[in-house]
Amino acid sequence: MEEKPVHQEHKNSPGYGYNILIWLTLISLTCVSVAVAGLDLGAYILLTALVIATIKSTLVINIFMHIKFDDPIFKLFFSLIIFTLFVLFVLTAFDILYR
Amino acid sequence: MSTNSHNIAHHRDDFGSKMGMWLFLFTELILFGGLFIMYMVYRVEYSEQFHLAAKELNLALGTINTLILLTSSLTMVLSIVAIGRGSKKISIFYLISTILLALGFMVIKAFEWGAKFSHGLYPGGTELANLSNGEVIFFGMYFVMTGLHALHVLIGIVILSFMLVFLLRDKINKDNYIKLEAGGLYWHLVDLIWIYLFPLFYLLH
Structure with a gap:
């Protein structure tokens, strides 16, 4: 037990570098989704856009919003x-x- | 959790605070989820007209705004990491960066909407009245959904500004930064919703 109230810090909370890596991934995925939207994929346009958006949101929820570590x-x-x-x-x- | 009894003695419950914030965010998810369901229904009904109307949107500005929001999410996280390590100045720097990026998003949004308005493409606008039903619905939902999102960005700016004041006055510090974390959660939700708004409105060629 601590002497004074401290923040309930999780020991495995990621630092600067890890978060910047996640950010780079998010930026790359955005560029990919814009590039892919320019192709003529027909019925798959919506599907690819949603798959990429879901990968991005999973990263934001798990890492940025700390769901993975909480x-x-x-x-x-x-x-x-x-x-x-x-x-x-x-x-x-x-x-x-x-x- | 193991420190709960200790925290109660000091009138603090970080776990409870975080849970409260998440419960609020769930109501936000349901709110936007309902709008996305409406989008799905009309997109199935007016597929071609949606594609036609989406060509009016500025992909470059939409992409820049996506990059701005993602970067603001990063600076938000870094601000929390910094205060957790006791680096107050770095934390303040990243928090101010987040607020500035949010303002940048709103400025670009204002230009975007301004261009639409000047072309008569706004609810009740002259040009919009001449378009087909599907296109009118597309623009209606564009204004409602990105408008509601922009309102959240504005609220986020207010919340984060309060966090900045708390940080400057040491109300948020190395040992107690649950407020900053809760503010951060709200900000990430704004980012999260935009991640879906962007492809559904701008990437429809």
Whole structure:
């Protein structure tokens, strides 16, 4: 136990270098998504754009928002929200595609 | 968690603070999630008109704004890393950088919207009235979703400015920076939403 109240710092919190590396990855992925959008991929345009966006958001959530290093309860709650949104998307998609 | 009983004695609960912030962010995710569902429905219905309308958007400005927001997210994280290591000045530098980048985003957004308005492309605008239903819906959602996002950027600037004052007055310090972390979480959420807004509106050729 500490002598005085200190911040609940996680020992495995990443430093400057690691975060800059994540930032470089995010910038590269943005450039890739812009470049890919210029190609004629037809029906795959939306898919590739969403896959890249999801990779980027996973990095932001896990590293920048510290979900990966925090108490697992945050990860669980976050997953529940994403799952809820996913269900809403899928049910709506079924409705509009097979009406 | 193991230090909870200790923290209560000092009227502090970092875990609770963070949980409170996350619960609020979940409501934000649901709010924007609803708008994205609306986007999906209309995109399926007006696929071609969406592509046509998206050509009006400025891809260069959208890309620059994406890079600005991603960089501001980095400076936000670095500000938190710095204060955790006791480097107050570095933390202040990165926090000010974050606020300046956020202001830069808003300036570019203002130019973008300004160009649309001058072309009569705004809700109730002359040019917009002549477009097809799908294009009108596209621009309607463009203004609502990027507008709501821009409102979050503005709120973020206010929150981070308060954090800057706390930091300058040592209310946020090496041993207590949960406020800065919570402010950072809000800022990353703003970034997170833009990560999806950008491809859905700007990368539709």
